Amino acid sequence: MHATVLWQNPGSQGTDTSNRNLQEALCSLFNENPYQVNFIAGYASASGLEPLKEPILAFARKGNLFRMVIGTDFGNGHEQMFRDSVEQFMAFQNLVPDRIQIRAFTHSVSGENLHSKMYMFRYPDYVKVIIGSGNLTRHGMTRNHELSVGLRLEREGDRADIIDLYKIWRRYWYASVWADRLPRNGNGNGRSVPTANGSRT
Numbered sequence: 001m002h003a004t005v006l007w008q009n010p011g012s013q014g015t016d017t018s019n020r021n022l023q024e025a026l027c028s029l030f031n032e033n034p035y036q037v038n039f040i041a042g043y044a045s046a047s048g049l050e051p052l053k054e055p056i057l058a059f060a061r062k063g064n065l066f067r068m069v070i071g072t073d074f075g076n077g078h079e080q081m082f083r084d085s086v087e088q089f090m091a092f093q094n095l096v097p098d099r100i101q102i103r104a105f106t107h108s109v110s111g112e113n114l115h116s117k118m119y120m121f122r123y124p125d126y127v128k129v130i131i132g133s134g135n136l137t138r139h140g141m142t143r144n145h146e147l148s149v150g151l152r153l154e155r156e157g158d159r160a161d162i163i164d165l166y167k168i169w170r171r172y173w174y175a176s177v178w179a180d181r182l183p184r185n186g187n188g189n190g191r192s193v194p195t196a197n198g199s200r201t
Helices: 022-030 046-060 079-093 138-143 159-174
Strands: 002-008 036-041 065-071 100-105 117-122 126-132 146-154
Touching: 002 022, 022 046, 022 117, 022 126, 022 138, 022 146, 036 046, 036 159, 046 065, 046 079, 046 100, 046 138, 065 159, 079 100, 117 159, 126 159, 146 159
Parallel strands: 036 065, 065 100
Antiparallel strands: 002 146, 036 117, 117 126, 126 146
């Protein structure tokens, strides 16, 4: 296992080699040709996804799978921003159906808030993961002070850690609902979502 510190320090003048924003780090990992990418983002916005759209689309159009779990705990006046972002996520997902998949971790499914952030890139011989404080928002990826760790895990030697991280990701994925099943007129916190039979909880 190899670890790299990613320190997003907007006030730095570029003298610290660890100073690199999350957006740059994620874009560079798409350039390494992964075959599957799995994100967990406690907070995600359309403005945060915007600079990643082209890398994700190019990735998905090759037949690769991009999946993302987003949190829904948007209160304090940000409910409309959340609803607008979900609409844009759905439109983006529909550009490459089945290859871009977005689900929402909702209170009514899990009973809990999602605050985790993990960005996992799977390659044939290794896995790269960024785990840290940065959300998938414009400020979280470029403007805030954020601290993350990038890990490279080899399939030969780090298999147990890869399995553990993937199990964590799957736990959130299967505790979520498809983003297009969120209510259009809800309060943004996911407390009212369709159930399997179409009724609302």
